[in-house]
Amino acid sequence: MTDLRIGLAGCGRHGERYLRHLQRGDVEGMRAVAVHRRNQAVGRDLADRYGVDYVDSMEALLDPERIDAVLILTPPGPHATALRAAIEAGLGVLVEKPLVASWEEVREVAGYDGARVMVAQTLRFSPVLRRVRELLPAVGTVHRVRMAQRLNPSDLDWQRDQAAAGGGSVTLTGVHLFDLLRWMIGRTPDAVSARMCALQGHPFENLFDACFEYDAPPLLAATEVSKFSRSRTSLLELVGEEGELHADYLRGTIDFRQGREVERVAEFGDVPTLPIALGFFGALVRGEIETPVSLRDGIETLRMAEACYRSHASGRLVRLDELDD
Secondary structure, eight states: OOOEEEEEEOOSHHHHHHHHHHHTTOSTTEEEEEEEOSSHHHHHHHHHHHTOEEOSSHHHHSOTTTOSEEEEOSOSTTHHHHHHHHHHTTOEEEEESSSSSSGGGHHHHGGGTTSSEEEEOGGGGOHHHHHHHHHGGGGOSEEEEEEEEEOOOOOOGGGGOHHHHSSSHIIIIIHHHHHHHHHHHSSOOSEEEEEEEOOTTOSSOSEEEEEEEETTTTEEEEEEEEOSSSOOEEEEEEEETTEEEEEETTTTEEEEEETTEEEEEEEOOOOOSHHHHHHHHHHHHTTSSOOSSOHHHHHHHHHHHHHHHHHHHHTSOEEGGGGGO
């Protein structure tokens, strides 16, 4: 099997994780061949350290003679432009979440649904969460979900820049939970009530709590992101008529609760999700599978994010179909 030639657009702190996995052989049948960063000195140093080419423009990177597929790992601001250019060049595309920086930009990419695009919603590739999804029938009809990601405050300057980031924790981290909820339940929720705060002098929200509602069967889903505390927590609880599943997907554990009994049903440890996601992406580029996280999935998480912002701004429950108006 000939290795897929991968180009990386962006390749900052998080993007270097992708590059590291590719270059040390963690993903079979793929290798990085080129990177682009706006900061040429940093980009050239990165390329030298990992043994790949540095290219000084996005146009030069998105060359089908050079690469077979591209990873768009920039901050969200440039996503729409880079995504359109990569698709029109005929390349396979993995784009970091969020798909684009804002709901207003969705119309710029919506027409490309069906292209070889995968959104990097890496929680879908967590062995813990994939097992939770398999175990869902054991709890019966689910009426309550609780999710939380609590992370250290970010020191990345671009996350304080509206043009680069598009927003705060709702846009940058909440979309992980929104996609996870859709993946577990099987569809987009019907309404949301959200509140958010900007703490410690941050220009955007770094604490939010959003309660999503499903009409039928009735289901309330609380999603929380906190990025102000010196802590790191990743939790998921699904409460059904026959019991509960509790997952700590940072530590890799799943408990099944029924009555007073608590059973540890799985313990995976901390398994990196990026190599697994890249393996699926490689299969997509080769035409072996349909995309596991589609452009439409990315759009729906942005619909949920925008509804959160509208709910907070208006102080009311917002139905997600309002965004179609």
